[in-house]
Amino acid sequence: MSGEPALSRQNERLTVALAHLIVGLMTLCFALVCLTLAETAVASWDGRGVILICALIIVEASLTTWLLKKREMSPAQVLAYRLAEWMILLLLLKVFAEARFGFASLLENLRAAGQNFWGAVFSADFVIVSVIAFAVWQVCVLFNGAIAEMEITYLTFGSDSPPPIAPETRQPFQETLGRHFLLTGGLIALLGGLGLQTDASRPFLQAQTTAVIVTYFALGLILLGLTNFTSLATFWRYNRVKVAPNLSTRWVIYSLVFLSVLVGAALWLPSHYKLGLLDTLRILVGFFVAFMAAIYYLILVVLAGLQRLATRLFGVSSASTPPPPPPPFEPEQYLQQSGREIGKGDIVNSLFFWAIFIAVLVFAFRQFLIANPQLAAILRRFGPIRFLASLWGWMKTALGQTSEGAAALLRRGLNRLRRPDRRLAAAAGRGYLNPRRLPPRQRVFFYYMALIRRAGESGAPRQDWQTPYEYETTLLPTLPEAGESLDGLTEDFIRARYSRDEVTAAQAEHSRSAWERLRQALRARQKSQASDEQAGR
Amino acid sequence: MLTEYVLFFFLLLLIAALLNGEFAFTLLYLVFGAVLLGWVWSRQAGKAMRYSRKFDGRVFWGEEIPIRIEVENTGWLPVPWLYLHESLPVELAPGGPVKHVVSLGPNGRTEIVYHLQGRKRGCYPIGPLFAACGDPIGLARPQEYSAAPDHITVFPKIIPLTSLRLPSRSPQGTLRHHQPIFEDPARLLNKRDYVAGDSLRRIDWKSSAAVGRLQVKQFEPSIALETSIFLNLNSAEYESQHRIDAVELAIIVAASIANWVAGQRQAVGLVTNGLDSGRGVPPIPPRKGRGHLMRLLEVLARLQNAPAVSLPALLRKESPQLPWGTTVIVITGRADEALFDELIQVQRRGQNVVLILVGRAINVQKAAERARNFGFPFYAFQNETGLDIWRRS
Structure with missing residues (x-):
C-alpha cells in the first residue's frame, strides 16, 4: 500500500529534476546564441571555452536559486547573498577570461595591472565574458525561480497533510514560466537575427544558429507541457481528484507526438518567399482569369462543333472558323518587376507561405479579440467592421448549412443502401407504417x-x-x-x-x-x- | 498570456522584416502552431467525447446504488487528460461530488463507477457532469463541456408488516375470513356428510359415489380487501414543531401499508393532497400488482407537504368515487370534529374506515375514544417503532 505514494513521490521528484535539466539546456541555447553574436560582432574576440564557463554559471545559478527559495530569506539577505556571490563570480570570471588562453596570458595581465589598473582589470575580453555570463546567469535565475516555485507548490501539496497554499496559486508559476519563455525567446530570436545579419556569409553558422534557436523553443514547449502537467496534478491532488494510473505515461506519449508533429511541420513549412504578397495575389487572380478563359473557350469549341454539325445536316455550306485558343498562363506577366525568373515551385511555395501567414495573423487576431471582449465591442461599432462581421457570419452559416445538407444527404443515401428492407424504409419515409x-x-x-x-x-x-x-x-x-x-x-x-x-x-x-x-x-x-x-x- | 503571445508574434514579424531572418517564420510556425494545434486538439477531442450514465432509476430506501459513467472518445484524436466532475445530491452522497481524471486513446472508452446510498426518499438529480479537456502543452484554453443530469427516485422506507388486520365487507376475494357469509365457492375447505337443509348445489357427486353416502362441500370464507389510502399532507394539519418527522412517518406508514396490501394480492390506491413536483397528485384508483405498487411508491417518494385542501374536503370529494366495501385508511397528523364528521359519512356509505394518527398529535386519547364510539379502528404512531404492533406474528 505504501509503495504507491513512494513511487508517486519519486515521479514528482523526477519531474522537477527534468524541469531543471530542460531549463539548463534552454539557458545553454541562449548562451550559444550570445556567443555567436559576440563572435560575429567583435571579429577579434575569441569565444573559446566560454561555453564551459556558461555551463558552470548555469549550474551555480540553479543551485543558489534553489537554496535561496528553500531557506526563505528576506529580500535584504538575498541582496547581500547575491552581491557576495557576484563578487566571487566576477573574480573567477576574471581569472578564467585571462587564463583560458594560457597561464602566461594571466600573468601578463597581472603585470599590466601595475601600469594601468582599470584598463587591465576591465579588459575587453573580460567585459564580453562577464556580460555573456551575467545574461546567462540572469536567464537561469529567472527560470529557476519559477521552477523552484513550482517545486514547492508541487511537492508540498501532499495528500496526507492539509495543503498550505490555496489552489488559485497554481497558475502563477505556469504563467511566469510562459512569460520567461517568451521573453528569453524574443531575446534569442533578436540576438540570433542580429548575429546572422552581421555575418550572413557563413551558411553553416546560419544553420547552426537556426538549429539552436529551434532547439530552445522545442525545449521551451516541453517545459511548458511539464509545468502544465504539474500545475494540473497539483490542482487535482488539492481537490482530491482520482487520477487514472496510466495518465502520466499517456501524457508523455501524447506530448512527444504533439511536439514531433509541431517541430516537423515548422521545419517543413516554407520559411522564405520569392514573391511578395501583392505579386502572389496578382498571380492568383491571373490564374483565375486564365482558368475562366479556358472554360469559356471550351464552351465556344462545343458550340462551334454543334453549329458545324447543324449546317452539315441542312446542307448549308459554312465558312465559320473555330475560335482562337486563349493565350497560355504566364505567371511572369503578372509580376510588378517583369523579367524575373519564377519557377512553378516558387509560386506554390509563396502561395503556401502567404496563406499560412495570413491564417496565423487571423488566428492571432481572433484569439486576441476573444481574450479582450471590450476591444471587440468597440470594434463592432465601426460600420465596415460590422459589415465584414455580418458577411463572415453569413458565409459561415451558409457553409455550415451546405455541409450539413451534404452530410445529411450522404447519410441518408448510405442508410438507404444499408437497410435490408427498403420497402419498410420507404413506407417510413412516407409516414406510413404497417404494424x-x-x-x-x-x-x-x-x-x-x-x-x-x-x-x-x-x-x-x-x-x-x-x-x-x-x-x-x-x-x-x-x-x-x-x-x-x-x-x-x-x-x-x-x-x-x-x-x-x-x-x-x-x-x-x-x-x-x-x-x-x-x-x-x-x-x-x-x-x-x-x-x-x-x-x- | 495571450497579449504576450501577440507581442511575441509582432516581434518575430519585425525580426523577419528588418533582419531578413527566415528562421523567424519557423519560430512563428512553432509557437503559433503549438497554440493552434492545442486549440484544435482540445476542441475536436472535446467534441468527440460521449458520456452516458447507467443506473437503476428507482431504488429502495437503504439500498446502495451503483452508478456507471461510460466515457467514450468517438474521434481519432487521443485525449491527454479529461477532468470529470459529477455533481451529486448531498442526501445520497455525503462525500460530495465525484471527481476523476482519465486519459483516452483514439476511439477509447472508460468507465467510472461510484456508489450512492438511498438514505432519504425523493427524486434527485444525478449530475450534471462537467468535463474539461485540454492539450498536453496547455497553451490553449481547456475546453469545457457538460452533460445533462439524470434523475433517480428513492422509494420511501418500507417497514414489512405481518399482522395488519384491516376491516372489509367485500366478499369473494382472496383473503381468509372468519364470517361464513363471505364463503367463496372457489376455495374448497372440507367435505362432510349431507344434512337436511343443505343446498343441492353443494353436493359433491364424485365423492358421494366413492364414499357411498352424500357428501357436501364446505367452502372457506374469504373477502376482497380493496383499500384506498387517504394521505393527508396539508401542512396546516400537522404540528409545526414536528411537521417534518410527522410527514415522513405518514409517508412511511402509507408505503408500508400499500406494500402489505399489494403483498396480499389486493387492490390498493392512493388519494393525497400533497404536492408532487409542485403539482397536485390526481387520485390513484385501487389496483393490484407489483407494477401498481411501484407507481404508488414513486408518487410517495416525491410527495411534499404544502398548504393544500383540507383532509375532510378531500374525503368529501374523493371517497364517493370509491366502490362499496372499500377500506379507507386515513393517515393524518390531526383528528378534529370536521374529520370525524366526514369519516362518519364515509362509514355510512358502506366503506370501512381506519384512522391513523402520526407524529406528536394532540388530543390522541379523545380521538381514540371517538373512534371507538363510532366503531372504526384507530391507531396512533409517534415514531416508526409504533408500527411494531403490526409486525408481531
Whole structure:
C-alpha cells in the first residue's frame, strides 16, 4: 500500500529534476546564441571555452536559486547573498577570461595591472565574458525561480497533510514560466537575427544558429507541457481528484507526438518567399482569369462543333472558323518587376507561405479579440467592421448549412443502401407504417404511440415529464370505461420498453386489442365533444 | 498570456522584416502552431467525447446504488487528460461530488463507477457532469463541456408488516375470513356428510359415489380487501414543531401499508393532497400488482407537504368515487370534529374506515375514544417503532 505514494513521490521528484535539466539546456541555447553574436560582432574576440564557463554559471545559478527559495530569506539577505556571490563570480570570471588562453596570458595581465589598473582589470575580453555570463546567469535565475516555485507548490501539496497554499496559486508559476519563455525567446530570436545579419556569409553558422534557436523553443514547449502537467496534478491532488494510473505515461506519449508533429511541420513549412504578397495575389487572380478563359473557350469549341454539325445536316455550306485558343498562363506577366525568373515551385511555395501567414495573423487576431471582449465591442461599432462581421457570419452559416445538407444527404443515401428492407424504409419515409410487418416489441410501441397521438388529438396530451404510469393516471378520468385496457396497454408498453423479456406475438395482439378498445373510447369521446360544441353554438 | 503571445508574434514579424531572418517564420510556425494545434486538439477531442450514465432509476430506501459513467472518445484524436466532475445530491452522497481524471486513446472508452446510498426518499438529480479537456502543452484554453443530469427516485422506507388486520365487507376475494357469509365457492375447505337443509348445489357427486353416502362441500370464507389510502399532507394539519418527522412517518406508514396490501394480492390506491413536483397528485384508483405498487411508491417518494385542501374536503370529494366495501385508511397528523364528521359519512356509505394518527398529535386519547364510539379502528404512531404492533406474528 505504501509503495504507491513512494513511487508517486519519486515521479514528482523526477519531474522537477527534468524541469531543471530542460531549463539548463534552454539557458545553454541562449548562451550559444550570445556567443555567436559576440563572435560575429567583435571579429577579434575569441569565444573559446566560454561555453564551459556558461555551463558552470548555469549550474551555480540553479543551485543558489534553489537554496535561496528553500531557506526563505528576506529580500535584504538575498541582496547581500547575491552581491557576495557576484563578487566571487566576477573574480573567477576574471581569472578564467585571462587564463583560458594560457597561464602566461594571466600573468601578463597581472603585470599590466601595475601600469594601468582599470584598463587591465576591465579588459575587453573580460567585459564580453562577464556580460555573456551575467545574461546567462540572469536567464537561469529567472527560470529557476519559477521552477523552484513550482517545486514547492508541487511537492508540498501532499495528500496526507492539509495543503498550505490555496489552489488559485497554481497558475502563477505556469504563467511566469510562459512569460520567461517568451521573453528569453524574443531575446534569442533578436540576438540570433542580429548575429546572422552581421555575418550572413557563413551558411553553416546560419544553420547552426537556426538549429539552436529551434532547439530552445522545442525545449521551451516541453517545459511548458511539464509545468502544465504539474500545475494540473497539483490542482487535482488539492481537490482530491482520482487520477487514472496510466495518465502520466499517456501524457508523455501524447506530448512527444504533439511536439514531433509541431517541430516537423515548422521545419517543413516554407520559411522564405520569392514573391511578395501583392505579386502572389496578382498571380492568383491571373490564374483565375486564365482558368475562366479556358472554360469559356471550351464552351465556344462545343458550340462551334454543334453549329458545324447543324449546317452539315441542312446542307448549308459554312465558312465559320473555330475560335482562337486563349493565350497560355504566364505567371511572369503578372509580376510588378517583369523579367524575373519564377519557377512553378516558387509560386506554390509563396502561395503556401502567404496563406499560412495570413491564417496565423487571423488566428492571432481572433484569439486576441476573444481574450479582450471590450476591444471587440468597440470594434463592432465601426460600420465596415460590422459589415465584414455580418458577411463572415453569413458565409459561415451558409457553409455550415451546405455541409450539413451534404452530410445529411450522404447519410441518408448510405442508410438507404444499408437497410435490408427498403420497402419498410420507404413506407417510413412516407409516414406510413404497417404494424403487422413489425416485430412484436415494435408493435407494442406502435400501439402505445398511437394511443398518445390519438389521446393528444382528443385533448389529453402527454406532457414531456410524464412517465407512462403518470400519463395513465392523468388519462384515466377521461376514459373511465376503458380503464382496464389503458392499464393493460401501459403495462405492455413498460414491459416491452424497459425489460429484456421477450415480447411474444400474443402480447402484441393483447396490446392491439387494448388499443382497439381505447380507440373506440377515444372516438366516442371526440364525438361527444363535437356534439357538445355544436349544442353550445 | 495571450497579449504576450501577440507581442511575441509582432516581434518575430519585425525580426523577419528588418533582419531578413527566415528562421523567424519557423519560430512563428512553432509557437503559433503549438497554440493552434492545442486549440484544435482540445476542441475536436472535446467534441468527440460521449458520456452516458447507467443506473437503476428507482431504488429502495437503504439500498446502495451503483452508478456507471461510460466515457467514450468517438474521434481519432487521443485525449491527454479529461477532468470529470459529477455533481451529486448531498442526501445520497455525503462525500460530495465525484471527481476523476482519465486519459483516452483514439476511439477509447472508460468507465467510472461510484456508489450512492438511498438514505432519504425523493427524486434527485444525478449530475450534471462537467468535463474539461485540454492539450498536453496547455497553451490553449481547456475546453469545457457538460452533460445533462439524470434523475433517480428513492422509494420511501418500507417497514414489512405481518399482522395488519384491516376491516372489509367485500366478499369473494382472496383473503381468509372468519364470517361464513363471505364463503367463496372457489376455495374448497372440507367435505362432510349431507344434512337436511343443505343446498343441492353443494353436493359433491364424485365423492358421494366413492364414499357411498352424500357428501357436501364446505367452502372457506374469504373477502376482497380493496383499500384506498387517504394521505393527508396539508401542512396546516400537522404540528409545526414536528411537521417534518410527522410527514415522513405518514409517508412511511402509507408505503408500508400499500406494500402489505399489494403483498396480499389486493387492490390498493392512493388519494393525497400533497404536492408532487409542485403539482397536485390526481387520485390513484385501487389496483393490484407489483407494477401498481411501484407507481404508488414513486408518487410517495416525491410527495411534499404544502398548504393544500383540507383532509375532510378531500374525503368529501374523493371517497364517493370509491366502490362499496372499500377500506379507507386515513393517515393524518390531526383528528378534529370536521374529520370525524366526514369519516362518519364515509362509514355510512358502506366503506370501512381506519384512522391513523402520526407524529406528536394532540388530543390522541379523545380521538381514540371517538373512534371507538363510532366503531372504526384507530391507531396512533409517534415514531416508526409504533408500527411494531403490526409486525408481531
